[in-house]
Amino acid sequence: MGLKPVKVGICGLGTVGGGTFNVLKRNESEITRRAGRVIRVEQIGARRPNPNCETNGVQITDDIFAVAKNPEVDIVVELIGGYETALELVLTAIEHGKHVVTANKALIAEHGNEIFEAAQRKNVMVAFEASVAGGIPIIKAIREGLAANSINWLAGIINGTGNFILTEMRDKGRAFGDVLKEAQELGYAEADPTFDVEGIDAAHKLTILASLAYGVPLQFNKAYTEGISEITTEDVNYAEELGYRIKHLGVSRRTEDGIELRVHPTLIPEKRLIANVDGVMNAVLVDADAVGPTLYYGAGAGSEPTASAVIADLVDVVRAMTADRDNRVPHLAFHPSHMSDLPILPMEEIRTAYYLRLNAIDHPGVLAEVTSILSAQQISIDSILQKGTGEELVPIIILTHEVQEKQMNQAIKQIEALEDIQGAVTRIRVEQLDAN
Numbered sequence: 001m002g003l004k005p006v007k008v009g010i011c012g013l014g015t016v017g018g019g020t021f022n023v024l025k026r027n028e029s030e031i032t033r034r035a036g037r038v039i040r041v042e043q044i045g046a047r048r049p050n051p052n053c054e055t056n057g058v059q060i061t062d063d064i065f066a067v068a069k070n071p072e073v074d075i076v077v078e079l080i081g082g083y084e085t086a087l088e089l090v091l092t093a094i095e096h097g098k099h100v101v102t103a104n105k106a107l108i109a110e111h112g113n114e115i116f117e118a119a120q121r122k123n124v125m126v127a128f129e130a131s132v133a134g135g136i137p138i139i140k141a142i143r144e145g146l147a148a149n150s151i152n153w154l155a156g157i158i159n160g161t162g163n164f165i166l167t168e169m170r171d172k173g174r175a176f177g178d179v180l181k182e183a184q185e186l187g188y189a190e191a192d193p194t195f196d197v198e199g200i201d202a203a204h205k206l207t208i209l210a211s212l213a214y215g216v217p218l219q220f221n222k223a224y225t226e227g228i229s230e231i232t233t234e235d236v237n238y239a240e241e242l243g244y245r246i247k248h249l250g251v252s253r254r255t256e257d258g259i260e261l262r263v264h265p266t267l268i269p270e271k272r273l274i275a276n277v278d279g280v281m282n283a284v285l286v287d288a289d290a291v292g293p294t295l296y297y298g299a300g301a302g303s304e305p306t307a308s309a310v311i312a313d314l315v316d317v318v319r320a321m322t323a324d325r326d327n328r329v330p331h332l333a334f335h336p337s338h339m340s341d342l343p344i345l346p347m348e349e350i351r352t353a354y355y356l357r358l359n360a361i362d363h364p365g366v367l368a369e370v371t372s373i374l375s376a377q378q379i380s381i382d383s384i385l386q387k388g389t390g391e392e393l394v395p396i397i398i399l400t401h402e403v404q405e406k407q408m409n410q411a412i413k414q415i416e417a418l419e420d421i422q423g424a425v426t427r428i429r430v431e432q433l434d435a436n
């Protein structure tokens with residue numbers, strides 16, 4: 001290849017950085033044939049070596065900012081994770097005229113608007129395929145592959161740790177805390193595992209996907225986030241009996257009034273392909289007007305799957321280096337001057353169906369009281385399951401049709417106030433995920 005090599009500086013040589021280095025080296029010849037130029041690692045910024053990487057001959061520094069400022073480096077790959085330092089690093093790299101590739105979902109979801117503006121000003125690219133669903137090329141699919149479509153909604157299993165926990169609870173009846181411990185030992189979990197189980201990691205990724213789908217600015221602070229730590233094996237089993245699986249889903253739907261942006265445990269019909277995505281795997285289902293539903297499945301975390309996305313970005317950046325900013329694929333899929341101001345809906349305004357589990361004192365008339373509260377709130381019941389346990393307290397499981405969250409909140413408050421209902425009502429949202 002006649003063109004001179006493109007020089008890359010990798011910041012962070014942990015799980016993803018190490019995988020990126022190794023795959024670049026192993027597949028150098030095929031990557032060069034695709035990019036049209038050699039992609040060479042010029043410098044690595046890392047606090048410590050990675051025993052899985054043979055880095056002989058590559059400059060290594062423990063000063064990542066030296067990489068961001070190195071005049072020899074064309075593209076800075078940010079794989080250190082976290083917020084403040086990563087933001088400073090990326091802005092420094094942009095300021096020095098470098099293109100940036102990052103896998104950092106928290107950084108993009110929370111500071112992406114500012115980063116993309118800085119990049120546009122400096123006429124450089126910031127690529128972030130690895131930030132959502134690891135190795136699945138979901139950003140490319142939405143941003144480029146679905147460019148003809150008006151996207152109606154998307155729903156994704158976008159946190160491998162959470163999905164692993166729910167799968168183990170269902171398949172093996174294991175307790176939540178026990179499975180989380182294993183996920184941490186296996187290295188799937190975030191540094192702070194509450195990010196996985198409380199849905200923050202998934203909300204970061206969903207925020208990015210929604211912006212790409214609808215062309216709205218990134219608004220992580222408006223995402224509704226509910227974790228899986230309250231899910232019990234009891235609910236997993238009742239869901240199964242009703243023909244559903246519980247998945248920790250990120251859902252974003254475009255309505256006339258605004259965009260739904262929510263992460264929460266969700267019952268989905270077991271016959272849907274996405275309901276059968278198990279373990280640490282990720283999947284994103286997108287419903288778009290022209291193509292209909294499309295499903296993207298694969299490894300959402302891990303060293304080489306994430307490296308696969310990082311390197312695809314490197315190849316894209318190399319191919320578009322000579323184009324000016326108006327002729328590149330826009331960071332958020334739509335041209336910055338054509339972004340939509342459709343608001344993100346508050347959670348009270350969203351519409352969905354519900355699974356409710358209540359503990360009732362077993363005597364006549366309780367069910368009638370509950371159903372009359374639901375009917376007063378215009379909530380229509382899809383099915384009811386009442387379990388005779390022989391105990392004084394019996395569980396009642398109700399599936400409802402779609403209703404506004406605000407009305408369901410009212411109904412739950414009134415049901416919890418009934419004398420014959422003990423404790424809190426368990427509420428899990430239900431999505432059919434069928435095409436419009």
Ligand code: HSE
Pocket residue numbers: 133134158159160161162188189190196201300301302
């Ligand atoms: N902790 C994340 C997960 C890693 O479990 O999916 C990938 O972003």
